Amino acid sequence: MKVVLAGTVIAEAEQDDLIRIEGNWYFPPASVAEGVLVESPTPYTCPWKGECQYFSVQAGGELHKDLAWSYPHPYPSAFDRVGKDFSGYVAFDARVQISE
Template sequence: MKAVLAGTVIAEADESDLVRIEGNWYFPPASIAPDTLVESPTPYTCPWKGEAQYFSVQTDSGLHEDYAWSYPHPYPSAFDRVGKDFSGYVAFDPRVEVGP
């Protein structure tokens, strides 16, 4: 699976390595292309996943604010709900193309 924005591959991993949560594909941290994510100060806390870290995505076409997010330290109960530890996995805004 690939995550592509403005012709730039942001992440790439086998589908079996991804986690699907609430309709979003979460990519493992090692699958993220270097220098594409820039930490954002945007705050958000999910009631069942925990505190999110937002990222802006850097491509040749510019900086796309808050197009990605991750849960660096999800609530332990979230692992039971998802069935896997997804700490640090990254999901993308619908404007990012995710597919095979």
């Protein structure tokens, strides 16, 4: 699957390597293009996944605020709920194009 924003490929991975959580595809960290994610100070803590890290996305010569997020250190109980360790996997906002 491929993530594209403003004509820039942000991430690309086989669907078998992705994790689906609450309707969002989470991409392995190694599948995300280098230099496109910029850490954001936007705070959020999910009640069951834990502390979230938001990212702005650098694409098409612009910085698109808070269009990606990750859980660097999810709560251990979240692994049981999801069925896999999704630490550091990256999900993208619906405004980013995700295709097969």
